[in-house]
Amino acid sequence: MRSTESLRDFCQGLPKAELHLHIEGTFEPELLFAIAARNGVPLRFPTVEALREAYAFTDLQSFLDIYYEGAGVLLHEADFFDLTWAYLLRAAADGVRHVEIFFDPQTHTDRGVPFATVLDGIERALKRGEDELGVSYGIILCFLRHLPEDAALATFEEARPHLHRLVGVGLDSSEVGFPPSGFQRVFALAREAGLHVVAHAGEEGPPAYVYEALDLLRVERVDHGVRSIEDPALVRRLVEGRIPLTVCPLSNTALKVFGHLRDHTLAGLHEAGVVVTLNSDDPAYFGGYIAQNFLETAVALGLDRATLATFARNSFEAAFLPEARKRELMAEVDAFVAG
Ligand code: HPA
Ligand code: ZN
Numbered sequence: 001m002r003s004t005e006s007l008r009d010f011c012q013g014l015p016k017a018e019l020h021l022h023i024e025g026t027f028e029p030e031l032l033f034a035i036a037a038r039n040g041v042p043l044r045f046p047t048v049e050a051l052r053e054a055y056a057f058t059d060l061q062s063f064l065d066i067y068y069e070g071a072g073v074l075l076h077e078a079d080f081f082d083l084t085w086a087y088l089l090r091a092a093a094d095g096v097r098h099v100e101i102f103f104d105p106q107t108h109t110d111r112g113v114p115f116a117t118v119l120d121g122i123e124r125a126l127k128r129g130e131d132e133l134g135v136s137y138g139i140i141l142c143f144l145r146h147l148p149e150d151a152a153l154a155t156f157e158e159a160r161p162h163l164h165r166l167v168g169v170g171l172d173s174s175e176v177g178f179p180p181s182g183f184q185r186v187f188a189l190a191r192e193a194g195l196h197v198v199a200h201a202g203e204e205g206p207p208a209y210v211y212e213a214l215d216l217l218r219v220e221r222v223d224h225g226v227r228s229i230e231d232p233a234l235v236r237r238l239v240e241g242r243i244p245l246t247v248c249p250l251s252n253t254a255l256k257v258f259g260h261l262r263d264h265t266l267a268g269l270h271e272a273g274v275v276v277t278l279n280s281d282d283p284a285y286f287g288g289y290i291a292q293n294f295l296e297t298a299v300a301l302g303l304d305r306a307t308l309a310t311f312a313r314n315s316f317e318a319a320f321l322p323e324a325r326k327r328e329l330m331a332e333v334d335a336f337v338a339g
């Protein structure tokens with residue numbers, strides 16, 4: 001048994017999948033400055049430290065404003081490769097064995113960067129990660145919900161020649177005022193094309209948005225979903241349907257969804273029987289990669305190692321992977337826990 005090892009080492013070594021990770025949110029200030037310099041893109045922050053100091057968020061929108069600004073220095077295939085490769089090195093060191101990466105093509109195509117440039121760079125790094133680090137992957141295209149559905153439909157048509165390279169579509173960006181119901185047509189097209197579907201819902205938005213994501217978009221997982229606990233019937237529905245939540249604890253405290261990790265609803269959701277997974281969301285901005293999310297959550301909520309191992313098994317259950325690969329990865333969790 002692994003009783004003598006530190007909790008930090010346990011959290012890092014535990015095999016896991018990361019299912020809620022925005023690749024643009026892994027942009028560390030040092031890399032951002034390096035890519036801005038090589039691309040000749042001016043920044044309004046004089047130093048890495050000054051940029052980091054601006055990461056004092058009050059809500060989701062205050063984060064998104066700076067996140068989109070940072071993504072503005074990404075221009076070339078090599079930029080998307082470097083960004084993704086840097087993330088994969090961190091993730092592999094944190095015990096990540098499978099990753100499903102979100103990317104926001106509209107953030108880039110609206111600046112004139114071709115869709116294929118973005119996808120080519122991300123995918124090249126992921127292929128290398130699979131070969132050299134043993135981390136399998138899926139790519140999820142997210143539509144920006146603060147833009148009209150027509151823009152999402154145009155993006156989907158742009159993506160059509162590349163759909164075989166994607167595992168699914170998602171919905172992100174500003175939540176309140178932009179409910180899932182506005183994106184039914186584009187999600188129907190994605191489902192018809194055989195893609196998996198997920199959506200951010202119930203992060204800042206009410207349980208009604210989670211219902212809309214389930215009933216109108218027919219999502220298979222809910223990203224965040226932490227406000228679901230306000231509605232016992234919704235919790236029952238998540239439990240009975242084994243609909244996973246991709247919870248991001250450090251994101252939720254950084255964006256003031258909860259005042260403190262000890263106030264987080266994930267333990268209550270887990271105890272109610274919901275398939276909870278832990279993820280880092282935008283780790284360069286929220287103070288930690290996935291193992292740090294496991295560690296700080298365990299400490300704040302008093303979760304034992306068996307519960308953390310359950311979250312890891314849940315992440316493989318919730319992944320868009322063939323059953324055989326899921327079983328193989330879950331066996332890795334069992335072997336790790338047994339020491
Ligand atoms: N919520 C919504 N949109 C996002 C997030 C998030 O946590 N991260 C990046 N885009
Ligand atoms: Zn997110």
